[in-house]
Amino acid sequence: MRKFKKPEVDLVRFVLPLMALAGAGFGFLVGTANGAPLAGTAIGAVCGVILAWVLATYVPSKRTGIAATTVLFAIVGLVLAGSGGIVGGLIVGFVLGWLSYWLSTGSYRAGTQIYATPGQVLWHNTYKLICGIIFFFLIAPILTVMPLSFNAENFFTFTPAMLSFDPEGYSFKHYRDFFTNPDWQQALKNSIQIAPAATMISVSLGTLAAIGLSQPHVPFRRAIMAILISPMIVPLIISAAGMYFFYSRIGLQGTYIGVVLAHAALGIPFVIITVTATLVGFDKSLTRAAANMGANPVTTFFKVQMPLILPGVISGGLFAFITSFDEVVVVLFVGSAGQKTLPWQMFTGLREQISPTILAVATLLVGVSMLLLTTLELLRRRSERLRGLSPG
Amino acid sequence: MTDATHTPSDGPMLTADGIPLKKSLQIALRRQKLRALVLIAPLLLFVLISFIAPIADMLFRSVENDIVSQTLPRTVIALQDWDYDDGKAAAPEKEVFAALYVDLSEAEEFKTHTRLGSRLNYETTGMSSLLRKTGRGLRRMGTSIYTEQFEALDPKWVEPAVWVVLMEQPGVATALPETASAWDSWKRIVANKGDLLAEEQPDDFIYTTLYRDLANQPATAIAAYTGAEAGLLMAADSAVDGFETVSLKDQFIKMDEDWASPQVWGTVKAFSSPYTAGYFLASVDLKQTPAGIEQQPENQKVYMLLFGRTMFMSVVIMGSCILLGYPIAYLLSNLPLRTSNLLLILVLLPFWTSLLVRTSAWKVLLQQQGVINDILVWLGLVSDGDRLVMINNQFGTIVAMTHILLPFMILPLYSVMKTIPQTYVRAAKSLGATDWTAFWRVYFPQSVPGIGAGSILVFILSIGYYITPELVGGTTGTFISNRIAYHISSSLNWGLAAALGTILLAVVLLLYWVYDRIVGIDNVSLG
Structure with missing residues (x-):
């Protein structure tokens, strides 16, 4: 394929007007914040034009140009609005510098056909912008929580001290609170006691049943599958209501065993689904070969089948673990104060707005989920490699 | 192994040990089935006890109503001949009052009359205080x-x-x-x-x-x-x-003249059977009165409104998930694998992050003193005095739940779109279709199964949601599930909670049936 050749771009009739528009946009925002929207817009437009012209004419190196613009705007921000203005300056400078090169070097046509009409190019870039905004919507809320958890004040928002990167504005006090407060520690302890026990039950029973279900002749397979999957289908509030009624009838409501049983039931569908999916690619002749060489069924299972389906079992176990670890509705009803888990503590905290310690916990939990996500991805790749489905 | 082939041509095929092959095969097959069932049995039993039994218990509770016939067994029997007669009937005979006296004497010792009172109070207000008062007055009957x-x-x-x-x-x-x-x-x-x-x-x-x-x-x-x-x-x-006598009927009526009212007796009689449709009627804003089924008074009609709101908001959430999810899934499926895997992490990270973390993030963002309002005020778009109210209403619930359920839309859409060959669209364009025609007439119809799967999944998940509406929904953004939770833990009207839950369960199962027809339960993918 021919290398992408950058097209010629008309500086005066294409880049400069667009840069004026972008500059005007930023100018309007800064102007409104300072009480002079119109002046801001005008100054912004002029700045955009000058910047684009200077960069396109005198600074051929893209990296130098963007860095210089970013620093320049950061200094302007510092002069105009003090240390808090640096963040704004950095953002505006980077965006304007990058935009200027993106337009003037013709990179904006990358990803479209060489014969695409201007309308198609415009739509292509608008589409990319829309996708970017949606990705921002997906990820921004989670990222916002992280810096806020280092807040030195008991606020759920950014303080001026935080925005100006004043070290006084940041602290580990919410983390300290999490690790020293007996309420949170008890909740953490309960979560750590409940989730592994529930996972053990769902994984051991679930793996056995998945192996049974993957045999060629299983009577009532659809009905059995429907029953085993049902905890995932039924809305949590209904499971919680039913379990509350039934477990209080048989005296398990408010006990550790009751919560573990309930969570194990909720985790089972995940184990069943992942393990049966792994077993689909399992080569049955391997177990026959093992039997042929004199291994009994138990040896065959542990020495031949288990190592091969282990990635599936572990990822099923992780699903079950996170289901129990994250679960709040069922434990809210089936458990009593003695089984208060981490999500439960967060739930009450959010309801009563007690402290931003919740945000510290949330940040830690995001870390846990990133860890889990990575582990699962690695397991998936390993499983596919073992089954010879893809090189990797 | 020549024995199997050495069979006489007129007899059935035999195996090495002389059993007909067909029978031998049947035995082997049966043994296989049995082994599979033995492997499945422990889990099946476990799920049946820890999950299916509770659901069955809930279904049972939604119609169960033996409290009246258990607390007032003699009264219920004595009342059989009494007819409500549209409220025109007189109070029952003295036999009924005698039976009531004995029943209440026992109930008073076990304090079951107060439970009966709160049960009947759901149907006719005043029953609870009437029974409490009577319980206290039993000693002074003379x-x-x-x-x-x-x-x-x-x-x-x-x-x-x-x-x-x-x-x-x-x-x-x-x-x-x-x-x-x-x-x-x-x-x-x-x-x-x-x-x-x-x-x-x-x-x-x-x-x-x-x-x-x-x-x-x-x-x-x-x-x-x-x-x-x-x-x-x-x-x-x-x-x-x-003997000198005392009239129990007069004594009861003297204690509270409600005992002469046919309304009270009608209620007792109407709910004397061990099963009732009363909870289900209450869930759809009807009520069972002695005279038959009636509409609830206008100010107490909440459940149809809540069901309607749950449906409406679920549809809105589903719609916004389609709008936001479709472009992303399209982008992911048309990018080179390396880039799309990287971007997929941005979808999977929220999917894997704790639900409460995401809900608390939205609480932080949407509050009146929260991040978004602060930015708007700082930019001068909103004055400090009238910050936007974006939380504790329907808007907050819809935004937060769209964010939470969006991965459930993107993942099925992505897996369907990955299988659509790009050559079709190219062929359409080479035949002269514009970009829009090629997309709308060729690409879009092929992605409809993905939209169907994602929509049903999101819809099912959202109509049963509890945590997020509870935390960011305020009073106008709550779902039917919040009402169920309220009846379980606050108002203690478990029968009504069970009936509401049963209706919700029926809707969800119906939708799953549809989902199974369209996609197949076995194709549930976990990303």
Whole structure:
């Protein structure tokens, strides 16, 4: 394929007007914040034009140009609005510098056909912008929580001290609170006691049943599958209501065993689904070969089948673990104060707005989920490699 | 292994050990089936006990209603001949009041009359206080005159031992039916108090039933009794006609004139059967009254509104998930694998992040003193005085739940779009279709299964959601599930919670059936 050749771009009739528009946009925002929207817009437009012209004419190196613009705007921000203005300056400078090169070097046509009409190019870039905004919507809320958890004040928002990167504005006090407060520690302890026990039950029973279900002749397979999957289908509030009624009838409501049983039931569908999916690619002749060489069924299972389906079992176990670890509705009803888990503590905290310690916990939990996500991805790749489905 | 092939041409095929091949195969197959079932059995049993039984229990509770017939067994039987007659009926006969007196005497000891009161109060207001008041007033019914008169007749009547001997005799239940029945209640009361039956003088209500039996039963029936203390009984029978009496009916009505109202008795009768549709009727804003099924008063109609709101908001959430999810899934499926895997992490990270983390993030962002409002104020787009109200209303719930459920839309859409060959669109364009026509007429129809799968999944998940509406929904953004939780933990109307849950479950199962028809449950993918 021919290398992408950058097209010629008309500086005066294409880049400069667009840069004026972008500059005007930023100018309007800064102007409104300072009480002079119109002046801001005008100054912004002029700045955009000058910047684009200077960069396109005198600074051929893209990296130098963007860095210089970013620093320049950061200094302007510092002069105009003090240390808090640096963040704004950095953002505006980077965006304007990058935009200027993106337009003037013709990179904006990358990803479209060489014969695409201007309308198609415009739509292509608008589409990319829309996708970017949606990705921002997906990820921004989670990222916002992280810096806020280092807040030195008991606020759920950014303080001026935080925005100006004043070290006084940041602290580990919410983390300290999490690790020293007996309420949170008890909740953490309960979560750590409940989730592994529930996972053990769902994984051991679930793996056995998945192996049974993957045999060629299983009577009532659809009905059995429907029953085993049902905890995932039924809305949590209904499971919680039913379990509350039934477990209080048989005296398990408010006990550790009751919560573990309930969570194990909720985790089972995940184990069943992942393990049966792994077993689909399992080569049955391997177990026959093992039997042929004199291994009994138990040896065959542990020495031949288990190592091969282990990635599936572990990822099923992780699903079950996170289901129990994250679960709040069922434990809210089936458990009593003695089984208060981490999500439960967060739930009450959010309801009563007690402290931003919740945000510290949330940040830690995001870390846990990133860890889990990575582990699962690695397991998936390993499983596919073992089954010879893809090189990797 | 030549045996199998060496069969005579007229006989069935045999295996090495002489069993016909067909039979041998059947045995092997059966053994295989059995082994599969043995492997599945422990889990199946576990799920049946820990999950299916609770759901069945909930379904049962939504119609269960044995509290009336258990607490007032005699009254329910005595009421059978009474007819509500559209509220024009008079209060029941004195037999009913006598039965009520005995029933309440036992219920008062076990405090079940207050539970009965709160149950009947769901149907007719005032029942709870009526029953509490009556429970407190049972001692002042004036029935002690019977006890005193029997004692005056023969002091043996106040000896507990005499009663125990008398009531244990074989023929006494036919001679004194009401007394025998009341005696069973008395035995339970004494046992509950932890006392000995032979040491406790019977309560007034035993003497009342004894008087009623002696007065109502024909003399021959009493004379037919020949067991121990028959003489004592005969003497009493001939004396009761001269007894001073007290009207229980008047006493009850004097205590609270509601006991004369057909409304009260109609309610008791209407809910006397062990099963009721009352909870289901209440879930759809109807109510069962003595006169039949009626609409709830306008100010108490909440459930249809809540069901409607749950449906409406779920549809809106589903719609916004399609709008936001479609472009992302399209982008992911058309990018090179390396880039798309990287971007997929941005979808999977929220998917894997704790639900409460994401809900708290939205709480932080949307609050009036939150991040978004702060930015808007700082930019000067909104003045500090009138910050936007974006939380504790429908808007907050919709935004937060769209964010939470968006991965459930993107993942199925992505897996469907990955299988659509790009050549189709190119072919359409080469035949002269514009970009829009090629997309709308060629690409979009092929992605419809993905939209269907994602929509149903998001819809099902959102109609049963509890945590997020509870935390960011305020009063206008709550779902039916919040009402279920309220009835379980606050109002303690478990029957109504069970009925609402059953309706919700039915809707979800229906939707899953549709989902199974479109996508197949087995194709549930976890990303």
